[in-house]
Amino acid sequence: MNDARERIHLRWLNVEDAETLLDLQLRNRDVFEEISASDRSESFYTLEGQVALLEGWAKAREEEKRYSFGIFLNTTQELIGEISLFELVLDHTDKWIVGYVLDQRHNGKGYMSEALQMVLKFAVDEAGIKRVEAGALPDNIGSIRVLRKAGFQEIGRQNINIKGIWKEHVMFAVDTTI
Template sequence: MKYEAERIYIRAWTIEDASLLQEFQAGNREEIESITASERDEAFYSLDGQTQLIEKWVEQAKEGTRYSFGIFLQDTDELAGETSLFRIELNGAEKWVIGYATDRLHQGKGYMSEALKRVLLFAKHETGITQVEAGAVPDNTGSIRVLLKAGFQESGTHDVPIRGVMKKHRMFTISLKDME
């Protein structure tokens, strides 16, 4: 199923998207690795690695623990980015977190702002999620701008391991209860 916004649409990844996701991951590797807490080896970037990742995401969606989407341009169906909502447990408390990445060729065009709003509406109306958190390194002003534009409020800081080094993240939260 696809969920439309003004200039983009989002849809859940399918196994058929593995090569598309592989191309996205490889083309944006340096930037994504500079902001993600996930460890990624060479196998991750292979077609098999991306196929396994999508298979895992499909299972997690069925379990209701993760919802991962490709972000596509309405006019061309070109992949512009990816986003995921995922449930984590931290200090005994469950929380929902959103992560996202825009293809370097599509940054600064407002596509992620549209996608984030659409994903949050999906979360509210189709999953029952009531609150979502996100984090950004302080120098990632584009990401912070996207979060604020979507209605997130700054809620503190949190240290996150990036490439084995603890980096301070500005944390943001949004309540979906009041979203339209």
């Protein structure tokens, strides 16, 4: 298997990526909406909506509250996905969550496993994050496989609001200090 850096690379997404990100979002809208807890109103699916999203991510990165990366193929420079680490405060506890989406056309090729390893390395080496959590719908076998391959352990179940419906998720965590 090729070294991950030969197949994909990660970089910060910025406002100049808005059109490309919008194209990715529109092509995969049905799938992404089924797994995303974020607001995906009609305005989200506009160029202005993506610019606002990217501006928000840049501000959050400056505040060290969110790190959002585009996943790009090295051969074509195509944006094939997005992966983010973001901080939440739940029950007075800070938690770092990883969330990701991948263009359906690239599922099953190992790209997300590679991207997750790169993000976990960033979490340890550059952001000083000690623990990362993630959730996946129980029938999202691919995502569960990616998390387990990266060393995440199941820690329980939690209901998460997806498009106004509470859906049970399998929750995972990995301690990055090990």
